[in-house]
Each structure stands twice: as structure tokens, then as C-alpha cells.
Amino acid sequence: MSVNESITPEPILQLGLGFMASKTLLSAVELNIFTVLARGGRDRASIAAEVGLHPRSSADFLDALVSLGLLNRDDEGIYRNSPTAEIFLDRAKPSYVGGILEMANARLFGFWDNLTDALRTGTQQNEVTHTGAPFFATLSQDPVAWRNFLNGMNGVSTPLAGALASDFDWSGRQHLVDLGGALGAVPAAVLQSHPEMTGTVLELPPVRPVFEEFVARHGLSDRLSFHGGDFFSDPLPPADVYVMGQILHDWNLEQRQFLLRKAYDALPDGGTLIVYDAMIDDDRRHNTYGFMVSLNMLIDTEGGSEYTVADATEWLAEAGFSKVHSRPLIGGYTAIYATK
Structure with a gap:
């Protein structure tokens, strides 16, 4: 068989071994590399001493981060954050998105080892696999895991919050x-740019302590409140805008339709429901991130998955919304605005 020199195995090998680069980033976040360097450039020995790197690993690890575009190194051997890492991976900055990476490192990375089992059985492969208890009830019993999960949800929501606010x-x-x-990233962003508005987060009661810390840090304790409850079984607090961000993908079709009808019934005339998720493109070919999130829902939920924009538009119309339109946000996410 003749070999076509324009076709090589390199893309396949890079994809198949992509977990190596992923874990390098996740470990760097865990070790606080980017937060340390946000305080100023450092040489290899200084970084290694502060974060606890072994001499055998430090050079290759730090230079791997350089090759991945996460760090820069000058001719004197001083390492600094790349501009992107400086903004988004310094824990001290409000723009920090590493919470989702921390959660991925602590939870999802290991669970994805069971993807094949999930594909064969259709059953989730997370903490629930071992306890049999409901997911959120299981996770909330472990304070460290619970805080890690909530910070993770906040990390992925932070850039989306800014996009929605504008x-x-x-x-x-x-x-x-x-x-x-979760912790209120979306209402926090909206309220900071619209001082005439107030907001509420409806969440499970165990979220409250972490939520209150987040809101206090953002100076919004007088305008952003917490409402403990379950959106399936409890009445929804009154509002003229509801947000369901990364919610519908947690549930099966019947549960999604129930939540959309409930939101419609609770809104006043002219009220709007905003739904955002990593929705799959209607042709089901292009939004790779959406497909990856959908497979993660297979691993991490009992009946969840991503869905197409057309699917969501149909469900919203069935719920009673008369004005429905969608707009791409950032990073593979789509928002749908539905007005009653």
C-alpha cells in the first residue's frame, strides 16, 4: 500500500495522548504554580522550593508548561505566567477559572477512566456508583469535595457570566x-454592571455557607440573596428573569420539560428565561466541546446529556414561551432567551 505523505498519525497520537498535557495543567493548578508566579518572575529552584517539586521533575515540568504556552521563560531562566495564565489561573484574581480545573483534577479525571463502562452500560461512573445515594446528597456530605465541586461550577460559569451580563x-x-x-457567578456579574438590580440564587441548603463567602468577597451581600430549596419540589422565588445555566443537561427529557414549564408558569408576562449550556450544533458535527460535556454527563449523572439548540427551542415553545431566540456565547456555549 502506498503511503500518502500528507496523511500522518500525528493528529491521532496527539489526541490519544492528550491526557498527558491535560494532567500537566491540572497538576500545575493543584501546585499553585500560576498563583506563585503572579507575584513575580522566579527561577526554577525558587519555584521548586516553594511548591515542593522534586529536583528530578522540576526542569521538565516547568519547561513543559512553557511548551504548552502557559509559562514564559527568559534567557536568564526566569519563569513568568503567560498573559492568559496570569489572568485566568491566579487564585487571587476574580477572573480565576481554575475552580473547574481543580474539580476536574480531584473528581473527573479519575472517573473518565471508566468511560468505556459508561458507554457499555449507560450508567454513571462517579461517587454514586459506590454509594447508591443521590449525587448532590452524597457530595455535600464531604465538606472538601463539596467546596471543590461548587468552586468548579463557579470556575466554568465565571467567563460565561460576563458574556451574559453584556x-x-x-x-x-x-x-x-x-x-x-451554585455560588452566583452570573447574578454577581449582572448586578455589578447593573446597580439598580437585585438577585437571588435558588440552591440546595448546603450551598449557603460557600455562597455567602463568595458574595461577601464581591461586596454584594445586600443585593444578592440565597434561597434554599429544590427547584423540582419547591415554589420558585418571584423574578422577572430566571436563569438556568448548565442545569438542563443534568436531567432527562421529562425532568427538563417539567422545569421549563415550571419556570414559564412562575414568570410574569414579559418575563424571560435564559437557558445556557454547551449545546450541540443542530448538524451534530462541530461543537466538540459540547460532545465532551455530554459524555461527561453520561459519566456524572443518571440521565443527563447535552442537547441541540433545536431541541431546546422546541421544548421552550412546548412550555408556552412565544419569543425564543438563541445566541452563541463563548467557548462552545449557547444562550437561549425565551420570553413569556
Whole structure:
């Protein structure tokens, strides 16, 4: 068989071994590399001493981060964060998105080792696999894992929050409620740019202590409140805007339709429901990130998955919403705005 020199195995090998680069980043976040370097450039020995790197590993590890575009190293051997890492991977900055990476490192990385089992059985492969108890009830019993999970959800929501705050026309809106909004990244971003508004996060009661810490850090304790409850069984707090971000993908079709109808019934005329997720493109070919998140839902939930924009549009119309339109956000996410 003749060999076509323009076709090589390199893309396949890079993809198949991509977990190596992924774990290098996750370990760097765990070791606080980027937060240490946010305080100023350091040489290899100084970094190794502060974060606890072994002499055998330090050179290759730090230079691997250089090759991945996460660190820069000058001719004197001084390491500094890349501009992107400086903004998004320094724990001390409000723009920090490493919470989702911390959660991926502590939870998801190991569970993805069981993807083949999930594909064969259709059953989730996380903490619930071993306990049989509901996912959130199981996780909330471990304070460290619970905080890690909530910070992870906040990390992935932070850049989306800024996008939503600027993309949607909030004029004339007074109060928004984020349904299952974790620590409140979305309402925090909206309230900071719209001082006339107030907000509420409806979440499970164990979220409250971590939520209150987050809100206090952002100076919003007087405008952003916590409402403990379950959006399946409890009444929804009144609002003229509801947000369901990364919520529908946790549940099966019947549960999604129930939540959308419940939001429709609770909204006043002219009220809006904002749904955002890593929705799959309608042609089901292009949003690789959406497919990866959907496989993660297979591993991490009982019946969840991502869905197409067309699917969500249909469900919203069935729930009663008359004005429904979608807009791409950032990073493979889509927002759908549905008005009653």
C-alpha cells in the first residue's frame, strides 16, 4: 500500500495522548504554580522550593508548561505566567477559572477512566456508583469535595457570566433568580454592571455557607440573596428573569420539560428565561466541546446529556414561551432567551 505523505498519525497520537498535557495543567493548578508566579518572575529552584517539586521533575515540568504556552521563560531562566495564565489561573484574581480545573483534577479525571463502562452500560461512573445515594446528597456530605465541586461550577460559569451580563438587554429588569446557580457567578456579574438590580440564587441548603463567602468577597451581600430549596419540589422565588445555566443537561427529557414549564408558569408576562449550556450544533458535527460535556454527563449523572439548540427551542415553545431566540456565547456555549 502506498503511503500518502500528507496523511500522518500525528493528529491521532496527539489526541490519544492528550491526557498527558491535560494532567500537566491540572497538576500545575493543584501546585499553585500560576498563583506563585503572579507575584513575580522566579527561577526554577525558587519555584521548586516553594511548591515542593522534586529536583528530578522540576526542569521538565516547568519547561513543559512553557511548551504548552502557559509559562514564559527568559534567557536568564526566569519563569513568568503567560498573559492568559496570569489572568485566568491566579487564585487571587476574580477572573480565576481554575475552580473547574481543580474539580476536574480531584473528581473527573479519575472517573473518565471508566468511560468505556459508561458507554457499555449507560450508567454513571462517579461517587454514586459506590454509594447508591443521590449525587448532590452524597457530595455535600464531604465538606472538601463539596467546596471543590461548587468552586468548579463557579470556575466554568465565571467567563460565561460576563458574556451574559453584556449580551442580554437588562434594561427595565429588576430582579433575577439563578435556578441552581451554585455560588452566583452570573447574578454577581449582572448586578455589578447593573446597580439598580437585585438577585437571588435558588440552591440546595448546603450551598449557603460557600455562597455567602463568595458574595461577601464581591461586596454584594445586600443585593444578592440565597434561597434554599429544590427547584423540582419547591415554589420558585418571584423574578422577572430566571436563569438556568448548565442545569438542563443534568436531567432527562421529562425532568427538563417539567422545569421549563415550571419556570414559564412562575414568570410574569414579559418575563424571560435564559437557558445556557454547551449545546450541540443542530448538524451534530462541530461543537466538540459540547460532545465532551455530554459524555461527561453520561459519566456524572443518571440521565443527563447535552442537547441541540433545536431541541431546546422546541421544548421552550412546548412550555408556552412565544419569543425564543438563541445566541452563541463563548467557548462552545449557547444562550437561549425565551420570553413569556
